[in-house]
Structure formats: C-alpha cells, structure tokens
Amino acid sequence: MSDDSIPQLRGYDDASLDRAFASLTADLERGAGSLNGADAVEQFRLEWLGRKHGRLKTVSEAWLKTAPPEARRPLGQRFNGLKERIEALLTDAAAGKHRAATGAAIDVTLPGTRPQLGAEHPIVRTWHEAVRIFAAMGYSVGTGPEVETDYYNFESLNFPPNHPARDTQDTLVVVGQERKPLRDRLLMRTHTSPVQIRTMEQQPPPIRLVIPGKVHRNDAADATHSPIFHQVEGLCVDEGITFGDLKGTLDHAMKAFFGSSVKTRFFPSFFPFTEPSADVQISCIFCGGKGCRKCKHSGWIELLGCGMVDPAIFGFVRQKQPAYDPEKISGFAFGMGLDRIAMMKYGISDIGLLFSGDVRFLEQFA
Amino acid sequence: MNILSAWLRSYLPQFDASDRELADDLTLRGIAVEGVFDAAAPIGGSLFETDITTNRVDAMNHYGVAREAAAIYGLTLAPLDTTLPAAHPGAGHPVRIEAPEACGRFTARILRNVKIGPSCGIVAERFAALGQKLILNAVDASNYVLFGMGHPTHAFDLDKIEGAIVVRRARPGERLKTLDGIDRVLDADDVVVADEKKALGLAGVMGGWDTMITPETKNILIEAAWFDPAVVRRMSRRHGIHSDASHRFERGADFHAPPVASALVSQLILKSRGHIEGELVDVVIPQVLARVAARRSIAFSVARCAELLGRTSDGPGITDEVSTGILHSLGCTLAPSAEGRYSVTLPSWRLDLEREIDLIEEVARVYGYNRFANTLPTFSGTVLELPNAPKQTAVRELLLSAGYHEAISSTFCSATDAATFAPQPGVAVAMDNPLSEEAGMLRPSLVPGMLTMLAYNLNRNVDDVRLFEMGTVFTGSPERVDEAQWLAFGATGRLRDGLNSSRALNFFDLKGVVEALTARFAARSVYFDAFPVASGLLPHWLNPARAARCVVDGSTVAYFGELHPDENASRKLRQPVLVGEIYLDRLFRHSLRQPSTRDLSRYQPVRRDFSLVFPDTVHWEAVGSALSGLAIAELQEYRPAEIFRDPKGKTVPAGHYSVLVSTTFQSPDRTLRDEELHAWSNSIVSTLESLGGRLRTQ
C-alpha cells in the first residue's frame, strides 16, 4: 500500500522510522509557516488530521496497521509525538491573531442577562447562621407556638402573677381571656423562652437546644424597636454545667458570628428564670473597641441576656420530668435578638425595613 | 435613678478611688452606671445616671449603692445616724391596723410647732444637683430620706386628722382626693391609711389632698410603714399611679427601715423648729414580721458555689474566705455549720435573696463575672434538625431560584381582611389589646400581609415585584388558637430576561412555581382545576376566571391566581397582581421525592405534530386524559406546542381555539416502524375528534 502524501517507509527498524518521521515533520513545519487566516488553518487541519484523507490517517493505515508486533511500540511513540506537534500548532494558531472576527461585533460592556434570583430574608439568614453556629456545638433545633399560655410564657419561667418583672414585657393578649384561670390565658409569647419549658417537659437531660422564633410585645415602634421581632434562645442542661461554660459558649458563639477578634464581657442582670443572670456585651464590631457613634463611644455593644437556669425552673419542669433535679444537674440559657444582630451585621438603620417587603431593600441580600 | 458620688462618699469615709473607677466597678457588679456627669457646685463630684434592675430595690438609693461599693472595695459602711432630741411628754398617736395582710408595720411620730417653709442647706444643694424640685421642707425631707436610704415616708398635717390612724380596706364607693389632685373612687381591693372619719391616703401609693402639708401646717404626723408588695402593686396599677413609694413597696421594702426613716425625716424637719411629742408608735403584725423580716436562715456551701460557677481566671478564686467575705459585706450573718458550710441569716433589705442560688449569684456578682474563666462543656450526643427543616429548605430554595424575594410581614391584620381572607368564616381570632385598629386580628391568612407588601412597593414606583413569605397563620377561638405554617407568594409587573426582552407576569408563572414545588414531593396525583364561583370553593379574593387550586393526593394544597379586580380596586393597586397561598402543613405531610431514573433509549425518537381546532369548552386536561387513555407505551410525551385564537373568527371560528399538539414516540428496545406510527397517529386523531376536535388542513 502506498500513498504519495507520505514518504516511503523502508523498514520498521529505528533508522528507517526516524528518516520517515523526519520527512513528515519537515513537511509539517513548512506548512505551519503559512497559517494565515481561518481558511488556511482549516486547510492545514484537514491536510494533517482529516478523518478520511488526513496524512496522519494515511500513516496509521499504511504503516501502523501493517507493522509487525515488535515495531508497534517504537512506531506508536513517533506517531503520537507527531500528532501532539500538529495539535500544538493548531492550538497556537487558534490562540494567535490568525483568525478573523466574523459577524457584527457586540458591546461586551453591556450588562449581562442575570438570572433573577430571590434573596433570603436577612432575619432568616441570621436565623440559619445562629442554628449553624450552635449546631456545631451540639445544639439541636426546637420550636414552639407563637400564641402561648400565661403559664409557659410567665409563670413557669418564674414570673409570678402580679410580679413587677412582668412589667418589662408588655404583652399582647388574645381577646376573651378574662374568665379563664390566669395560667390558661392566651397571649402572644413575649420571648422564645417558653420553648425551654416545653422541651424540658418532653425530654430528660442532657439537653442542648437552640430555639429561633418570632415574638411580640406591646411596644411602640421606632427605628430600632418593633413590636414584632425575632429571638434565638439557647438552653444547655447537663451534669456539671458551670457559669464558666455559659461564658465560654457565648464567647465562642459571638466570635463565630462576628469574627475571632471580638471580645465579650458579662454584667450582672436580672431575669426571673436565670440565676446568676448576665447581660453580655461584645467589643464594638464597627470600631474594634476604640469608640464610635454606633457604640455610643463606649467601645462595647450590648447584645444578649443569659444566665444559669434558676433551680425554680427545674422545679416547674419536674412536675412532668423528675430527672430535672437541681441537686444533680445544672444548666444555662441565653437569648438574643435576631433582628438586632441582622441590623448590626448588615448595617440596617431602620428595623421597619425588615417587615416592609421593600424589594429595593431585600434585593441587596440576593 | 440619679446618684451623687459626693453623697455616696459621705457613707464611705475610707473610699479614695476616682468617680470614674467607681462607676465602672459598680457597672460590672450590676449597678449599671449609664452616664457620668459633673454634679453642680457646691456638691461637686459626679452625677451617676444608673439603671437598676427591678429585683434590686435595696440599691435604688444612695445608702444601698454605698453598701455595694463597700462590698466591692472591702470598705466599712458608716452607720446611719438616727439620734433624735428627747421627746416632750405625750401618748403618741393611736394606730390600728385592720388590714394586717396589707400592712405589716406602721409607725407614727408626732412633731409639734414645726416651721414649714422652703428647704435650705444640704437638702437644697443635693436636690439641685439631682435636678429634683423643692416643695416644702417637710415634703422634701421625706423625699430626701427616700433618695438617701430608700424607705418611703409620708408627712400629714396632724391637725386635719380626726382620731386614731386606721389602716383598713377601703369601703366600696369611698372617695379620696389624692395629692395629684384627682378624685378617686375606691373599692374593697384598695387599702387606705384613714382616720376615724375618712381615708387619708392610698396605702403605700400616694397621700391624700386634704391632709397634705401646707405653709400653714403647725403640727405633723410622720408615717413610716411597711406595705405588702402585691397589694401596693394592684392599687398602683388600678389607679394608674406609679409613685416613688409604690415603686419601692411593690418590689419589697425593708421591714426594719420604718423607725430609721422616721427618725431621719424627723431630724430634718426639726432642724427648722419644733419638737417631738411622745415616743414613736410602732405597730407590728408578728406574722408578717416572721414571714418577711425574721426569715429562716439558709444553708450555704462554698464547694457548691465554686462548683456551679467554675474556674476563675483571675484572683484567689471562690475560696471560703472570699465567698463568706462577700456575703458578710452585703449584710448577711454567717454561722459555720460544718467545714465550708454556713447557716446564713439574710439582711431584711434584701427580699430578693431567698435561696442558696441567690447567695451564689451575689458571690459571682461581687467577685466579678469577668474574672471567671471561659470554658466549653464537653458534649456527646446527636444534633437534630426540625423534622420539616429539609422540606422548608426545599421550598425556600425553589422560590428563591424562581426569583421571589423572601419577606416577613405583620402577624396581625384588620378585621376586614380577616373576614375576607380567612379560610372559613368566623375562624379568625381577635386581640384584646391590639397594636392598632389595622392589627386587631391574628392573621388567618398570609395573603393580606402579602398584598400590603405588594402595595408598599407599587406605591414607591417599584413595579416589578415577586415576594414570598413563610409564616404562621392562626385560627380558632379565644378558647384555643391553632397555628399552621403556610406560604404566600405574590407577583406583579414584568419579567425581564434580557436587554430588550420582557413580558408581563401571568397566571402560568404562578402555576409553574406550584408545579415545580409539588414536584419536589412524593405524591400519587397532582391536579389543578378551576371552580365555578357558585361552588364557593375558590377563595373570593381571587378572580375566578384566572385562578386555580392545586390538589395533591386528594387534599387542596394551594389557591393562586389573579387578585380579584374588586379587591385590587379597594386596595388602590395600580396594576394587576397575582397572588397565592400554599398550605405547607398539608404539603409537608408528603415526603420529599427521592429522584429515580429510567434507562435512556438508544433508539431515535420520532415526533408527530397534530393541529386541531377545539371548542373552548374542551380543556387541555381532557385532551391530555384522552391521549394517556390510549395507553400507547411508546407515546413518551405530548404537550400543547402552540395555542391560537382568532379574535376576528376567520382562521379559527369564534368560541374555538386551535392547538398544535406535539407528540414524541420512542421505544426502549427497537426502531419504530412507519406502519405503527401511522396507526398511532390515526388513533390520536380519531380520539381527539371524538372530543370535538377538528383536524386542521395544513
């Protein structure tokens, strides 16, 4: 079999192969010298790599197929080397200035057709972040009703009837409750803390729970307060839980939320359902603690309330779950405003925007 | 509460740190100093603006804050000087307590021949620095003592009192004009300080008008008493009076304070002129004394305290010496009961201390919260998501990817909206004390909130809006409120998919979302249908011509479509709005669909198109059912490729539409033959013709 597009192969010994391939390579390089324009490149490609009449195809048919088994390897190596060289030349030609532009030029600086994606609400985004941060510390997620009874919202959390501590949480009440016993009266939960009680009643210790949810208070709205807002509550109960564990957990969580350089400090506070109780401040995330308008020049921002679970709370829960024996177990709880965290993280100046559905606001979170 | 550092220092002779340092240290111990200002001369020093938590009524005065400082710095607190000049002979004023459950102690002291006039000296100077208005010396003395050591007192014009002082329940309908000038009608839940004839004041809340001190007053009766917190709180709430006195009594006053307060007030009034007549009359109800003041001592274990608080990172740690020293400095008396164990007698001014845990908190507080090490508890267990969390995530991701922004709206709606949008009549629940009239009801549907948000955008010239909200809806009655998780979605305006390319959003954009959503769940059947208005099934806020419901396995999971033009008009929306509600609670009864695959055929698919004209009464649903009813296994797909109506009725008659039905045939194991394709085409045509279709000639 012979073809005049390729040189004569006189034998399958190395010398004959070298001579034949040297001749092919010389042809190749000569052809590559005149690769000007798309047509020329296509011509070159067809000449060498064409499926039917390309020179490589001919080499394969004429030399490879008839080669004795012991010659296949040296022949194949040379064949592959030639093929790689052809492809490299074609790649170079494509990358080079050889190809002319076709069609009318487009203005690539015009905006692209973006997929129109919806944006997750900043509160939901913060909610998920809180769940993720605490899940990494072993916390499961809990929920409870938004309409609560007085018992779960107040009494079981150690807010006795007629106690001044109730004054701090102005409550929205469902109509027609006057005739019921106080403990059964329905109201909008003022905090996510009732879920602590509900969960402990359902399941014995140990407990690690994070409870995000919507809460309501009968407060006047302004730029930083809304009668509708969101909290995330945390509860950890086990043997040997200490006040230091509470501090360490929240310090860790705040670093996860706001960056590892954030510092925390704890102040005595008062919540009926924790003892000792604390307010937690973080070093100002805007000025790093030097003092700015956002932190009222104190370098600190108050962010959450917390404390060790008051033994009285275990007393209420023990009516249904005897395992909550304050002699054997201890725990801590904390609560923070998701809206407030979202506002800080994303620089939102008016809390009303969160509940407006304003597309111009929401689309910034896409 | 405003505190003068100079006044504090008068109780702490050894104290030498700066005001700034004091403010910081108090704040870290729970007496939050929120502002430090220069106090006016001649008092000097600083004015602290403090915020004291409701449980710490003992610290709502200068002496109480000084006690905190003494505990923090380990200083000695100067005792209060209560010495009085000798009394002139006299029997003292008779006092009867007829409501012992409300009044545990009542002291009365008579001062005669006093001179009533403006205050001067240290009272005037300290009041000026505190920004407190001066009234008359006897009244100012009472307030001064309140600010100084915290116990409320009251001065009566003795000459206007007729007979003995009686502390009793008010008679229903009894009248009393209080110091604020308001005539009040009392009832049996009120407790009054009275004489033999009339009520003189609301016990522990506010004195009466008729017996108040005036410049003409010559003789005074000073009341210093102890009233029950719950009783005072009820009165203060019912009458809407929040006075300094009620604030303190309702949080629990010091049972032993009345004689001290009485002496301090007397001293100040007597500075001008006058003398004491008789000894202090002090009526004590023994049962209240036992309950409130002579409380049982409580056991305190240093080990238990240290164990609950954890390691300290600074200082000596929670040792025996540290913890007992702190408790002692706060006024506790400690008697050792065993190694590291004490029996603790509680100070009468700290009614908030009742249990060992309260003492542990005091130790932590005074030691300093930030001196405890940050530790992490060990954990072994599993972390559980909420059961519906993956479904919620699937739904949220789908709506976000469909271009709907997530929104959160009000939990409440107006009564009108509740009536319009409730799933059944009468199930919406009203609020007793709503935030506003527009928020009078718990929302029984998320649609009114969605429409409010769409309107908000349209009113701000944002015309292209797509929103969804996942939230709770409420139905039931005052007896029982049920909550369900639903989803509302709304869309208006145009969909832009390029520089010059946009189109109005329509019903099928919403339907596509519902289709994609239901496709995420495992269900045997999903269908959509419209209802005649007469059926009453379609929510009447939707336009019945362009709305549908979606039924999954026999249960309705969504209503959606074009908002009824009437509703659109009444809300003054300036363009058509599409809206829908998805009952997630029902949808979530289905599990998420697990994808499963079939082998892809290696054989060529064959397409055949059929162009037919149908009367409008024949819906696509009927066409599709007929095609699937043919049970041709090789008929892989059929869809309406094009639908056309001719408004002029020329190419397609009026009341008809033409549809291009595109079909695809494919076999998994062979190439299809022309004969069988021909036969299938024929049966498709004849089936569709039997539905009323007419094959169009090409």
Ligand SMILES: [Zn+2]
């Ligand atoms: Zn700052």
